[in-house]
Amino acid sequence: MDDIEAELNISAAHFDSAGNETTNEEFIKNPLLIEAPPKSYGNSRETGFHRSSRKCLKIIRDAMLHHNWQTAAEYFTSYIQTLEDTTVQRALLTRDVIWRLGTEILHHLPNASIDDFNAVYEIMKNAGVSNFAKICLEQAYHLLLNGEFDEAKRQLSSARHWRYGKRTDAQSLEMKLINAYCGFLDYIIWSKNISTPSETEDVRSLHEISKYFRQASVTLSEIIKQPGIWDPFVLSYITMLEHNHNIDEALKVLQNYAYNKEFPSNPNAHVYLYQFLKRHNAPPAALISSLRVLHSVVPSHKLMLDFCSLLLKEHPETAIKEALLVCMDLLEYSSWKCDRDAWKCLLKILQRPKNEHNLVKEEWAARRSLWMAFHFRPYIIKMESQKDVRLWRIKERVLKLLGEDLHAEDFRKSPSGRRDRHHNASEDYVNGSES
Template sequence: MDDIEAELNIAHDAEEDEQERLQLPVYIHYHTNDKGVPSAMSFLKTNRKCLQQIRDAMLLHNWKEAAVYYNNCIQTLDAMSSLGLHPTTSEIVWRIGTEILRHLPNASAEDFNAVYEQMKNNGVQNFSKICLEHSFYLLLNGQMDEAKRQLSIGQSWRHGTVSIAQGDTKKLIQAYCGFLDYLIWCKKKSSVPVTDEMSTNCDMHSYFRQASVTLKEIISQPGIWDPFVLSFIDMLEFYNDEDGALEILENYAYNENFPINPNAHLYLYQFLKRHNAPEAKLIGSLKVLQSLVPSHELMLELCFLLKHTKLMSDLEDALSISMNLLEFVSWRSNLKAWSCLLGIVRMLKRKKCKETVIKEWKSRRPLWFPLHFRSYISRKDIVENISLVKLKKEFLKAVGEKDSPYCKVVWKCMSKRKTKECTVGEKE
């Protein structure tokens, strides 16, 4: 609603329009000048009033009334287009129309298609966007062939400099053309019996070729292409082209021209793990991910890999990574994270590297005591998660803090609980 007001500057003369809106009939007609010819200003004023009425009806959820005003608005846009006028409100009208239809109980697929086709005629500035959204609607309703036709229309559409200005949207349409071929390929794959001849099925392979050509071209350009990359990798793995899939994923993750994308490193790691890559490659991929998202759930897996390399530097990295993890709110009470940290500390002490543990602990002590070991936190932990209490207490012992207030409070509360339990047991 704010977009309508900003686009039409409704607030500028709200008092003047309020009086006119109160007397406005249900069907609005544009005004003419003294000669009976409608002027551009009268069209704009009529269109503005229509949108005001639509806004008010939508705010009150009067969808049928909004639909009536919307029809008048469409008529105004048609008349403006016939005079060579291109209203700046066409995108707002298009989005309002689809929203109204979604809330009308008797709206049909034909109604949606009619709105999209109507707005393509009135909104050349948004032609590519409308084609793309129309294809999404058709996909949601299972009309895959029609969705592909709409994408083809959007891809081949030309309208001078207007279509050139829509280059980014056309690029996205091209990507979805490849994605739609991938979906058809998936559908064909599910309908073919599971045999050794699946990979040589001609029908499937033709869609694979179409999709791969389009997707390979689109994901080679800088951008965030997550669903399209995953689709392409799925097909390449099906045809056992592991080298091609790895090349694409490494380019997507490490190409300096691409925007920073943690998912690219996640996909690379998942691929390497599926294909039993060496530990060094797995660790390298996860370390890049750790530098981008230090709180990622795979950081525990990184710590596990570092613990098993038998290199002291990797063990020290695992200590730092696990402690970093526990400084995030979402990890503070995670048993696996605390157990991982405690295991790393004990391993370092067994390797006679207690100094490394103490050095790391001293640098974090001012933060960790108020973060993890305040008195009220200990009481809360005892009530909610006794397993967490035990892990925290063992960690404090391992770093030489067994006389800390946290340990004392835990010991006192635990003693009271045991005494209470014993008393109850004796009475029974």
């Protein structure tokens, strides 16, 4: 809301003052100065109501820009009167402005309650039918964040059965999201009931739980078949399938979500598949296959360390090349630059038998100029030798195994001019016996 004119597509002239208008100071003294709107006949013209409402909107904007949310809320209660404007074009703009201003102010108002949000949403739903479904969906989001699951379900149910005129593409997308969240809420209610079983459960309560399970299963299974990013809905449906011990169906759903070419590229889909396979003790080949695809999408993902470990464990000879490439790719990202586990993984790869010596030599020749500048500049070595001795020792050993030898004095010795007293401890750490 830093530029409300651009955000709401309101021209700057909308805020300009006419010569005979009330000043801002006079308006601030009386926030209820908005005059009643006259009845509109024929061509619309600006009236005192329009001028005073424009003044009110300017004061609200200024208050929001200065984060004076209490003042903005006070004037907003007056600006709501502009919904009574009978000019069609102005009324359409006003509805959108009030909706967006109201929710923005309430989100920042410290003492705003759920009832305040619901009041604004109800006003907007009654002000016009064109945005009814969208407003219900936004209201349900807010209720979900505040744990009001039953009320959120009620709002979505009313929006689910709402019909007005010819459905547009935008309305079809809104209805798709409404159906998805209806299923998600059924899942939440079902999950809540099974996680806190009652000692006095009767046939009726068990029937209710089964009803929510069926409703959620049907809705979620239909939604996730459509191309899109459906992460929370997929995870919910997988949880339900696992609860029912339907492992094969869950695997098919995750494989379709990850590998279906009609779906947009989504790294999370491959993560969910890998976690599912690992959870159900899948063979290493399946784990490696899922992580290989993830590496092609996100080479810097934290699961790449698992990928390297699996490659070295299952295929010690044939996969060392792939493990080396994966680990070196990982260390070329700034977020991994000082990660001790990633450097230990590279050290472990380089300490393998020397039958792959030529491969390491070729790979290092291709990356040497980048790595020497990125990892082994003198100031980096000096900083790490002072702040993280263990990381420094690991990198020193990696560099030696790569056939390099820095002759800088600060690399060979600690800042005090003698061999670091922590050398033995750091060597033990590198070899996996950290104390």
